[in-house]
Amino acid sequence: MMLIKCPHCGARAVTEFTYGGAAEIARPADPVGVSDAQWTDYVYMRDNPRGVHDEVWQHSAGCRRWIAVRRNTLTHDVIATADPGKLPHR
Amino acid sequence: MCFTIRKGNVSVAVENQRISALAELAVPAIPAVPGRGIVLWQRHPLAMLNLRGPGDRAFRDGVRQVCGCELPSSPNSSNVCEEGEILTLGPNEWLLVADPDTRWSENMKIACATLTDVSHARVVVHVEGEKAREMLAKGCPVDLHAQRFPGGTCIQTSIAKIGVIIHKLHNENDIAIYAARSYAGSLWHWLTASAAEYGYHVVAR
Ligand SMILES: [Zn+2]
Numbered sequence: 135m136m137l138i139k140c141p142h143c144g145a146r147a148v149t150e151f152t153y154g155g156a157a158e159i160a161r162p163a164d165p166v167g168v169s170d171a172q173w174t175d176y177v178y179m180r181d182n183p184r185g186v187h188d189e190v191w192q193h194s195a196g197c198r199r200w201i202a203v204r205r206n207t208l209t210h211d212v213i214a215t216a217d218p219g220k221l222p223h224r
Numbered sequence: 225m226c227f228t229i230r231k232g233n234v235s236v237a238v239e240n241q242r243i244s245a246l247a248e249l250a251v252p253a254i255p256a257v258p259g260r261g262i263v264l265w266q267r268h269p270l271a272m273l274n275l276r277g278p279g280d281r282a283f284r285d286g287v288r289q290v291c292g293c294e295l296p297s298s299p300n301s302s303n304v305c306e307e308g309e310i311l312t313l314g315p316n317e318w319l320l321v322a323d324p325d326t327r328w329s330e331n332m333k334i335a336c337a338t339l340t341d342v343s344h345a346r347v348v349v350h351v352e353g354e355k356a357r358e359m360l361a362k363g364c365p366v367d368l369h370a371q372r373f374p375g376g377t378c379i380q381t382s383i384a385k386i387g388v389i390i391h392k393l394h395n396e397n398d399i400a401i402y403a404a405r406s407y408a409g410s411l412w413h414w415l416t417a418s419a420a421e422y423g424y425h426v427v428a429r
């Protein structure tokens with residue numbers, strides 16, 4: 135089973151967590167000024183990398199905090215975890 | 225708090241009626257599977273307060289002065305005091321547990337704290353016995369072995385997909401499980417089905 139190290143609770147089974155998607159997807163700063171295509175891009179379009187991926191997860195069965203997880207999508211290695219926005223730069 | 229219920233044609237005043245969601249399930253008289261590998265009992269009634277706050281030094285001092293009990297200092301831990309117990313739920317969230325006649329209340333004045341009375345929200349079942357850990361491992365993803373999970377440890381996780389707080393008391397073989405009262409029946413049936421192979425006994429405490 136994949137273990138994720140919650141920064142608050144320690145290593146826990148993946149079944150305690152809920153996946154929240156790719157990390158650091160920036161909402162358009164000027165929502166009135168963006169086109170439909172830009173909205174579509176923000177809401178739906180995501181990279182689907184084979185390898186290292188930064189994600190947000192919620193420790194939904196534990197402390198219920200949102201956390202950032204750097205994970206290898208090929209090997210399921212969890213490389214780093216942190217509070218949201220606090221992963222070290224790659 | 226006082227309200228009335230009807231018994232036949234008569235209205236009866238009931239004060240502070242506290243009926244557990246396990247009232248008809250965790251009954252010692254119901255014949256259990258023979259054997260004493262596992263002992264199950266429910267702790268009821270209880271006062272429970274959800275406490276949220278920054279967890280800094282000033283906040284901890286405030287809690288100690290008002291509650292007479294120190295906040296646990298590390299994650300996944302608890303503190304048992306004369307007044308009651310404080311369980312850590314997260315980096316800025318705790319559960320205060322005490323007997324129903326406690327002086328702890330949501331009216332306590334602690335700077336920067338949010339206190340919510342959640343006494344009716346949960347049921348608490350104790351699983352006791354040498355096989356308690358082995359039995360819970362069937363549905364719990366957290367390692368409850370004493371090396372990883374010593375007495376006093378308190379975590380939130382799930383058992384058979386039911387969200388729970390697990391609190392290991394200072395007696396290694398006494399494990400308290402807190403679950404939402406709406407899941408009480410589901411949890412109870414999982415506990416009794418899982419305890420069946422060891423033999424179990426339901427007692428009143
Ligand atoms: Zn956590």
